[in-house]
Amino acid sequence: MLICKQKIFSVSLAALMLVTSCNNTKQSDKFPNKEEKPINIILMIGDGMGVSQISTMFYFNPEDSEFKRFEHIGFIKTSSASNKVTDSAAAGTALATGHKTYNRGIGVTPDSVSLTSIMKLLQNKGYQTGLISLSSITDATPASFYANVTDRNMQEEIARQLVESNIDFFAGGGLKFFNQRFDGLNLTSLLKQKGYLLDSLVLPASIKSEEKFAGLMANDGLLPKHEGRGQFLKEATELALNRLSGSQNGFFLMIEGSYIDWAGHAKNSEFLIAEMLDFEETLKVAIDYVDNNKNTLLIVTGDHETGGVSIEKTNNSDSVVVTFKTDQHTADLIPVFAKGFGEEQFRGFYENTDVFNKISILTGINKNIGR
């Protein structure tokens, strides 16, 4: 296992203090053997969520941070094949496929060969699958799990590939890429033909276990939290877990908190804290699920940091304030939190591609078929 490389990267003392010791602890007894039951995977990605974004929840969340419930923490290096500072496309591709690619590439190698994502590989094993995003479901992070395109801007082609991907549950924005297309196709009709329950206004209260769900809740992305988005991320997660947990063959669910990144680009602390609080509410749902379903592994990470965020003292008192050094992404190492089956494997320092490798090993996929 590639989990004991503490000295390969230079990181701040504060970051080091967050890392639990790296060892090869045997699989904990409290979780079942993977041979007994398929291991469900819940992967939560905070887009643009680094250590400082998480730290805001230790100062600006009136409740105890949900992140305190993790005991197994590691760090990933997020650089892409083309740039030390990645974008969400290359970072999403690394997490989803185990391969580094160039910035803007989705599900392809640097020489544009299509890759198979962890979600597809698990689908081939009989898993049911789900994707949730606050931005368009065709945006870089969710797209990395089902699409193969040479540029993240190819959103209409990404939407076409989503319709072909046979995902059991998806919810996010991006309706216009399905029904207002330059090629005139109406992909929402095609989704209905394929048996999807389609909704673009409100999430249904429940979905039958044999039903597929397509939630396209906005033309582009959904609203930012502080502009009135409501509880979409939490409610979609509850709905997806309810629907997917009926699967006898396991499930894979990816949930993206997309706008933590937007808050960094906007250098807006109110925006950032609102998105982090929203992410925490959803995180509570996921952690509670893992606590009650021991054959499940929850992994929480970010694709990169955005904003060069830090928490600084103010001039006149002991209070602290969120500041931004840039409106761009940075090359900060990003924490990985794991809870549930195989949680120990996510300790230490490793590349973002190893998240794919670790999930592959824990779920019994031969990682060599990822390419």
Ligand SMILES: [Zn+2]
């Ligand atoms: Zn960004």
